[in-house]
Amino acid sequence: MSKYKNISEVFKKWGERNQKVPENNLSLKNEILEKVTFVREEIEIKKEKRSLPWVSIGFASIAILFMLGSSIFTSESGTFNKNNTVIEYRTPSSSFDLNDILYEDKKQIIPTWNVDGTPINDSREFLKTNYNATLLTRKIENKKTQIEIIVRGLGGRIDSSNGNKKYSNIVFAIPVDKFEIFRMEIKNLGWEKLFSENISSLNLLPEKQSIEESQKWVVNEFTTLKSERNQIVKNHTSVISGLSLRLRSIDQEISILQYELQTANADRRYQIESRLSQLSSEKNNILNEQANENKNYQIKLNSIDIRIKNTQNELKNLGLKDQKLMDNVATINGNISLRWVSLWEMGELYIPGPMVVWLLFIAAIISYFFWHRNSYISI
Amino acid sequence: MKLNKDQVGELWDEITPKLYGYLFNTLHDWSVADDILQTSWLKAIEALPNFKERNGGFSAWIFSIARNEMRMYWRKNNRQVEFDYNLHDISFKDEINEEMQFVEQLIKKLEKEDRELIRLRYIADLSFKDMTKILNINQVTLRVKIHRALGHARSIIKTQMYE
Numbered sequence: 050m051s052k053y054k055n056i057s058e059v060f061k062k063w064g065e066r067n068q069k070v071p072e073n074n075l076s077l078k079n080e081i082l083e084k085v086t087f088v089r090e091e092i093e094i095k096k097e098k099r100s101l102p103w104v105s106i107g108f109a110s111i112a113i114l115f116m117l118g119s120s121i122f123t124s125e126s127g128t129f130n131k132n133n134t135v136i137e138y139r140t141p142s143s144s145f146d147l148n149d150i151l152y153e154d155k156k157q158i159i160p161t162w163n164v165d166g167t168p169i170n171d172s173r174e175f176l177k178t179n180y181n182a183t184l185l186t187r188k189i190e191n192k193k194t195q196i197e198i199i200v201r202g203l204g205g206r207i208d209s210s211n212g213n214k215k216y217s218n219i220v221f222a223i224p225v226d227k228f229e230i231f232r233m234e235i236k237n238l239g240w241e242k243l244f245s246e247n248i249s250s251l252n253l254l255p256e257k258q259s260i261e262e263s264q265k266w267v268v269n270e271f272t273t274l275k276s277e278r279n280q281i282v283k284n285h286t287s288v289i290s291g292l293s294l295r296l297r298s299i300d301q302e303i304s305i306l307q308y309e310l311q312t313a314n315a316d317r318r319y320q321i322e323s324r325l326s327q328l329s330s331e332k333n334n335i336l337n338e339q340a341n342e343n344k345n346y347q348i349k350l351n352s353i354d355i356r357i358k359n360t361q362n363e364l365k366n367l368g369l370k371d372q373k374l375m376d377n378v379a380t381i382n383g384n385i386s387l388r389w390v391s392l393w394e395m396g397e398l399y400i401p402g403p404m405v406v407w408l409l410f411i412a413a414i415i416s417y418f419f420w421h422r423n424s425y426i427s428i
Numbered sequence: 429m430k431l432n433k434d435q436v437g438e439l440w441d442e443i444t445p446k447l448y449g450y451l452f453n454t455l456h457d458w459s460v461a462d463d464i465l466q467t468s469w470l471k472a473i474e475a476l477p478n479f480k481e482r483n484g485g486f487s488a489w490i491f492s493i494a495r496n497e498m499r500m501y502w503r504k505n506n507r508q509v510e511f512d513y514n515l516h517d518i519s520f521k522d523e524i525n526e527e528m529q530f531v532e533q534l535i536k537k538l539e540k541e542d543r544e545l546i547r548l549r550y551i552a553d554l555s556f557k558d559m560t561k562i563l564n565i566n567q568v569t570l571r572v573k574i575h576r577a578l579g580h581a582r583s584i585i586k587t588q589m590y591e
Binding site: 060061063064065067071072073077080082085 | 432433436437440441444445446448449450452453458461462465466469470473474527528531546547549550551552553578581582585
């Protein structure tokens with residue numbers, strides 16, 4: 050019974066032994082083959098009718114037309130920028146236009162400073178950097194949260210954050226010394242082809258120079274005003290002391306004359322009284338002059354004090370402005386847009402040329418194989 | 429294989445022993461098997477322009493025609509003849525050895541569906557792909573069914589050994 054252990058082998062042997070040809074095999078075969086001659090012509094006619102793989106040719110032609118069309122009509126606008134990093138350095142000039150600094154659809158304004166051409170002997174750089182990035186993703190919410198964590202983690206702040214399931218926008222600011230780390234972190238968020246960034250830097254040197262020039266001018270002004278004030282005080286003191294001296298002299302003469310008046314004769318008395326009257330009038334004049342001098346002095350002093358105070362305020366403001374500029378330079382303002390991407394778009398990004406062309410070529414190849422396969426008959 | 433007279437001849441030589449063996453083993457009648465073989469080939473050749481390979485190979489196609497012819501025959505005669513060596517196979521009887529007899533008895537004891545699967549697989553020597561086209565079932569189901577049929581055959585052998 051061991052020979053029945055492998056039942057498949059037994060059936061195989063049995064099957065082979067059952068394979069027989071009929072006794073009249075040859076005559077049957079010839080009869081069938083005679084029929085073939087007739088039928089074969091029909092088949093050949095059918096085959097002739099579809100002698101060319103028209104479907105494949107059609108697909109291939111459409112693909113070529115698409116390819117030519119897309120190479121002629123493709124424009125950069127409206128497509129995702131594949132140059133994923135753009136760095137721009139700008140130096141403002143006298144012809145600096147506000148429209149120049151409106152970047153694409155971001156409407157972001159970089160401060161302008163209208164000065165005449167900046168001389169080359171000053172090579173200092175005060176770069177104000179703006180960062181714009183676009184990330185295509187299929188998980189908007191997830192990426193948005195990750196970006197916010199990165200910004201806050203690097204000591205930055207989120208200025209605005211909005212969006213929906215298809216689009217999101219995050220406006221933020223981060224310290225300049227963390228910028229490179231930030232860029233690396235953001236780049237690691239998605240595939241390279243799905244990421245595009247635009248970094249624009251503007252040298253704020255003209256603004257800085259203007260502030261410095263203003264500061265120099267204000268300091269000079271301040272020094273001038275101070276010396277002016279001192280001169281006014283000095284002049285006033287001199288005038289007042291001169292007048293006081295004259296007054297004292299008049300007073301002394303009056304005292305002497307009044308003492309002499311007690312013992313003087315009529316003629317001398319007349320002379321003394323006349324002189325006293327003259328001295329009194331002179332004294333009054335000096336007193337008036339002194340009062341006028343004090344009044345004028347006070348006016349001048351007040352005026353110059355106000356000017357000095359204004360200059361001090363201006364100096365303080367310029368200091369604040371300078372600090373603000375330095376803080377501005379030390380801050381990177383940025384904007385990241387997240388946009389949902391479909392699988393088709395992803396395909397478009399990764400496959401060279403329009404994807405529809407590739408699909409049409411594949412369709413052409415498949416249809417050709419079908420056509421080719423149908424031309425054969427196997428057992 | 430492109431179709432021409434010589435190649436149809438090759439097809440005949442390749443397929444006919446299997447088809448005829450299958451027909452005879454199913455019908456148990458030489459003359460009926462001859463008729464159905466001839467009819468099947470004629471129909472196959474006539475309908476060859478309409479043959480589409482996606483429905484299986486040529487073998488699957490001609491076996492399908494033959495099975496259809498057998499069904500028509502049974503419908504007309506209203507019965508399936510049981511195999512009887514004495515009545516049906518006088519010429520064949522001389523060649524029967526012990527093993528063949530044993531397997532025939534075994535086949536006879538199997539269910540009708542199992543019998544058909546064993547015939548198509550071992551006499552017709554059809555591939556699983558062609559069998560799925562003929563029986564209109566998927567390949568997994570077919571493999572399971574064949575496995576079960578072989579299992580039934582094994583259990584019958586075991587029963588016979590104990591008896």
